[in-house]
């Protein structure tokens with residue numbers, strides 16, 4: 001089901017789009033009244049969400065007409081003019097809801113869902129979210145990412161996306177392409193780490209027939225394939241030196257030459273690069289060209305690891321359950337407690353690890369509604385924590401040194417992370433040994449039974465589960 005969003009502030013539009021998509025909607029975005037009217041006459045929308053002050057006029061004045069033409073389509077009005085007058089005018093149009101800015105984004109998304117729910121048939125509601133921005137997450141950290149994305153949509157500045165593996169770097173590159181002014185062109189992604197060093201140049205720049213043994217025909221490289229669109233250079237930190245030099249030359253001159261070729265071909269592509277490596281030590285070690293780094297790092301976007309935006313975990317988990325269902329896996333839901341339990345895990349592998357886990361969960365969970373008790377035994381064994389703090393042979397020294405060195409979690413959170421990392425295997429092992437008997441477990445630990453019960457609840461560990469296993 002598709003919502004039409006009319007909003008000329010690109011940053012707000014991104015955040016609203018993400019919120020509506022998390023509710024399962026596809027979102028079509030435009031910025032003017034003229035575009036709104038054109039889109040409304042071309043397609044049908046489940047709801048209209050619109051700002052008031054738009055570049056070509058005041059959105060409210062014309063809404064009465066929209067409402068009379070599409071009486072069944074709920075209209076939600078957003079306004080920075082937090083005045084009674086606007087509110088009254090908005091209600092006069094028959095608008096479903098009026099939201100003064102700043103508004104609660106969750107409430108907005110829920111309202112649209114309710115408004116549409118009141119109109120849509122069940123069959124329509126099953127339709128998966130269509131086009132639009134694929135990024136889920138409304139944490140403060142992701143909102144700064146969205147703000148950075150909006151700054152590069154109308155230009156061709158080179159973007160360097162930095163962040164740990166699995167944080168969504170490729171998805172951000174796709175969003176920049178999909179939402180930007182080159183969206184009608186191709187999006188070409190190259191993983192420079194996955195191509196053998198000797199083939200990188202011909203992959204990127206192409207080659208002429210006979211350029212080297214095996215070059216039986218002319219080959220068009222990724223740069224040329226991406227003409228008019230975006231070239232995404234992933235794992236740029238792993239690029240061999242020689243290819244780095246060629247890449248730098250291409251970026252400096254704005255032209256490329258196919259391997260074995262003579263002609264200069266003009267570049268017409270936006271470059272987005274990404275890496276999970278820390279480039280500065282690589283530069284110091286002579287493994288990454290400093291001049292290339294400056295060329296690429298025009299607009300840096302830092303992707304925060306998932307453990308630094310725990311607010312997003314539950315929404316992502318619910319989103320992946322929907323995706324899993326759309327791919328034919330059993331339809332599953334999470335209780336609030338199960339969502340909270342997921343949010344407390346470390347997810348060292350970031351969104352990718354969470355996504356894989358949720359798909360596995362959809363497959364393994366027995367009931368449609370997954371509660372914390374059903375979830376806890378399925379959680380990855382070294383959660384929360386990391387390899388150094390796994391259930392087997394936890395080495396406290398090594399783990400603490402690792403957290404300190406990595407400064408992860410951010411300073412101040414090590415105590416909580418360490419406690420959770422060590423309590424889980426500790427309690428799990430003792431409960432397993434005592435057959436889930438909490439009194440015996442508390443005695444063995446030398447702690448109060450109520451304290452144990454509370455901590456087990458916090459960690460989502462169910463003593464019954466261990467009783468059954470014995």
Ligand SMILES: Nc1ncnc2c1ncn2[C@@H]1O[C@H](COP(=O)(O)OP(=O)(O)OP(=O)(O)O)[C@@H](O)[C@H]1O
Pocket residue numbers: 134135136137163164165166167168169170171172234275276316319351352355
């Ligand atoms: N904010 C998000 N919303 C929805 N899905 C996400 C989000 N971030 C990441 N994903 C999903 O998680 C998986 C990993 O994301 P992606 O491949 O973009 O990570 P990456 O940072 O490029 O990883 P790597 O450095 O290993 O290449 C993908 O399946 C992606 O669709």
